[in-house]
Amino acid sequence: MPPLNIAPTRRNYLAIQSALERTRQGHELLEQKRQILVLELVRQLEAAGRVNDEIAQTMAPAYDALWKASVRSGISGLLRQSCGIVMDHSLLVRSRSVMGVPVPQIECRPEALGLQFGLSDGRSYTDRVLGRFLASLRLIAELAEVENAVFRLAREIRRTQRRVNALEKVYIPQYEEALKHIDAALAERQREEFIVLRKVKRKRQAAALLKPGARRGSARAAAPEGR
Numbered sequence: 001m002p003p004l005n006i007a008p009t010r011r012n013y014l015a016i017q018s019a020l021e022r023t024r025q026g027h028e029l030l031e032q033k034r035q036i037l038v039l040e041l042v043r044q045l046e047a048a049g050r051v052n053d054e055i056a057q058t059m060a061p062a063y064d065a066l067w068k069a070s071v072r073s074g075i076s077g078l079l080r081q082s083c084g085i086v087m088d089h090s091l092l093v094r095s096r097s098v099m100g101v102p103v104p105q106i107e108c109r110p111e112a113l114g115l116q117f118g119l120s121d122g123r124s125y126t127d128r129v130l131g132r133f134l135a136s137l138r139l140i141a142e143l144a145e146v147e148n149a150v151f152r153l154a155r156e157i158r159r160t161q162r163r164v165n166a167l168e169k170v171y172i173p174q175y176e177e178a179l180k181h182i183d184a185a186l187a188e189r190q191r192e193e194f195i196v197l198r199k200v201k202r203k204r205q206a207a208a209l210l211k212p213g214a215r216r217g218s219a220r221a222a223a224p225e226g227r
Contacts, residue, residue, distance in 0.1 A: 008185030062132030
């Protein structure tokens with residue numbers, strides 16, 4: 001940002017003009033980045049709404065199966081059966097970049113259901129509960145992915161918007177004001193130099209007329225006219 005008391009020279013004018021051009025280019029690039037991030041944020045929000053609906057549709061029968069199992073085996077029975085469950089789920093987390101913003105990609109690979117309970121009463125209900133909740137793990141991982149992406153994109157959009165506003169409302173106007181100040185000062189200096197040159201020229205002409213040779217030459221030139 002140029003100081004307000006910058007020296008009004010041609011060199012400073014060219015330097016500020018170059019800085020202003022770079023600042024305008026940076027403003028344009030940041031504005032394009034903000035627009036791309038907004039489009040990506042809208043896409044992630046739509047995905048979040050879709051995944052939320054799918055989770056609601058998946059979890060409703062899961063909780064219904066849990067209620068039926070609790071009626072059949074009781075809460076204490078379900079707790080005893082759950083203590084023997086040992087499953088190894090895998091979670092793969094990658095990352096992709098959206099205009100420099102790292103956005104996670106989460107993939108959950110649940111272990112197959114298999115035989116988890118004994119032959120005690122209520123086994124079919126508890127198997128159904130476990131199967132229903134296992135089916136929702138992929139969707140839960142996907143929801144975590146899109147919600148994390150929404151948070152990061154929204155944060156970067158706010159940061160980019162602050163930079164765009166700073167360039168648009170502070171830096172660019174100050175550069176333009178500095179250019180106007182230097183241009184006006186250079187124009188005033190040019191006018192002053194022109195006036196000084198005119199005065200010098202008049203003084204030289206007057207001094208030339210006051211020289212002895214110039215007076216005699218002027219008198220000889222005037223004599224034939226008198227005759």
